[in-house]
Amino acid sequence: MKIVIILATYNEKENIEKIITILEEEVFSKIKDHDMNILVADDNSPDGTGDIVRELMKKWKNIDISSGEKKGLGAAYVRAMTYAIEKLNADIMFEMDADLQHDPHKVAEFIKKIEEGYDMVVGNRYSDGGSIPGNWPLMRKIFSVVANLFVRTVFTKFSIHDWTGGYRALKKEVFLKEKAELTNYKGYIFQISFLHRAEMDGFKIGEVPFHFSDRTLGSSKIAPLNYIMDVVKYVLFSRAKELLFGKFGKFLVVGGTGLVIQLIVYTLIINATKLPLGLSNLLSAQLAIFSNYNLNNLWTFKNEHSKGAILYIGKMIIFFATSNIGVFFIQSGLIQLGEILFGRKFPLPYVYFVLATGVLLIYNFTVYSKIIWKNKK
Ligand SMILES: Nc1nc2c(ncn2[C@@H]2O[C@H](COP(=O)(O)OP(=O)(O)OP(=O)(O)O)[C@@H](O)[C@H]2O)c(=O)[nH]1
Ligand SMILES: [Mg+2]
Structure with a gap:
């Protein structure tokens, strides 16, 4: 050389x-x-x-x-x-x-x-x-x-x-x-x-x-x-x-849209039913998770995303599973804990939601970037 x-x-x-x-x-x-x-x-x-x-x-x-x-x-x-x-x-x-x-x-x-x-x-x-x-x-x-x-x-x-x-x-x-x-x-x-x-x-x-x-x-x-x-x-x-302009920024934008979706469905459920807040949150999260998965795939982690239907579905299953661990144990758990301790008088369901989501966010980014869209380089 x-x-x-x-x-x-x-x-x-x-x-x-x-x-x-x-x-x-x-x-x-x-x-x-x-x-x-x-x-x-x-x-x-x-x-x-x-x-x-x-x-x-x-x-x-x-x-x-x-x-x-x-x-x-x-x-x-x-x-x-x-x-x-x-x-x-x-x-x-x-x-x-x-x-x-x-x-x-x-x-x-x-x-x-x-x-x-x-x-x-x-x-x-x-x-x-x-x-x-x-x-x-x-x-x-x-x-x-x-x-x-x-x-x-x-x-x-x-x-x-x-x-x-x-x-x-x-x-x-x-x-x-x-x-x-x-x-x-x-x-x-x-x-x-x-x-x-x-x-x-x-x-x-x-x-x-x-x-x-x-x-x-x-x-x-x-x-x-x-x-x-x-x-x-x-x-x-x-x-x-x-x-801000890298993955984390995009990740926040995607998470934001997911959150809006989740909040709308959560509001519909808690107003229309007497289901516990934790369960209402868990249900509303599923649509948000689906949307987040697709947006992250197409945008945030587009360089890392794998092509092909099998990988798409396989990764989606992992994504649902890992996301739900956070949604279940962290977000819904904290919201349910709030309801048990302080009740569900307005605006308490939303206070729990905001606080629990903050904790969830930190958990999610770590899991997504280290497991699902891990850069192979
Ligand atoms: N071509 C060029 N060389 C520079 C310039 N500034 C510093 N150098 C060279 O870069 C090297 C590092 O600069 P030094 O002044 O030794 O910096 P330093 O090692 O942090 O400081 P000392 O421990 O005091 O030597 C030396 O070989 C300098 O001659 C510059 O503007 N142009
Ligand atoms: Mg020198």
Whole structure:
């Protein structure tokens, strides 16, 4: 495979020759099965980093440079990855800092993960032996750990530990799929959103633990404190959007129509008969369940829905059974409990209905997405 290590640089004249020499002499020499290359993504560094690279290109033929205006780390990577694919025919690309904080000796481990079938492999500083510099100021340590915990919690993706780091390897397919959406993001948000989108699109994500060493030469370009609010905003906003416009939003709309159907039938039954409220609810739910099943099949989970009459009926039976567990034990049970305790004077039947339905909703989404329309990917 053709592998291109992209080194992002902005004023890294003290580091660039060191990192390139280590890669060429100590790392690439041990990797026999792949065509190893370096692409420096330099934003016309005023300190002359680009000129040093052009000198080194004379010594080693597997080095190239992608220069451009400074528009931030994310933009530099998008430009360089596009170049790596279009001009260098890259199959696999690495993101790597040029300041030696990303131990180049770990490259082979990333490649191994890709060979095992992972689409994107992220360096992990937070578990399994990975670490952050012990001499970082306390605030930076806290920011680093808390930011990643925050992202993992909001995205409810605990299996990925390091969302903000920039030591990664990925197949070109991952970049081509996500490229269009990546151009607007800066700094840590670029790294977070790239990984988040890849994960949501079903790419297989792997991790390689590594020790993130402290920068010894040159100066930091990323100011963590400036990014805190941006990260918080981005993560919360993108997650809210995902929930509202994704499956959960559609699921709520379908559930809403079901609820209206159920409420109408429930009203008819409790006004026309003396049946217990719990039973009235159970009966009225059946029509709603039928409607919900079909709407979810056609809309909410349309990518997961299986075609064919047998599967349709089979799944419907499971859907009726699982839905009725909730409708029976949770919704009707709570409504009946209300009637026993407080009677059925108006508007009590509706108060019970609303409260019991709220509890049911949480139960239902969990069951539907984990059992009935489970994504096979
Ligand atoms: N091309 C390009 N590279 C950048 C830009 N900003 C940062 N970089 C490079 O990206 C890498 C990471 O930036 P750093 O400033 O080291 O960020 P950091 O590692 O979080 O901070 P330190 O621990 O202080 O080094 C370095 O190799 C930088 O030279 C940019 O706008 N354009
Ligand atoms: Mg650095």
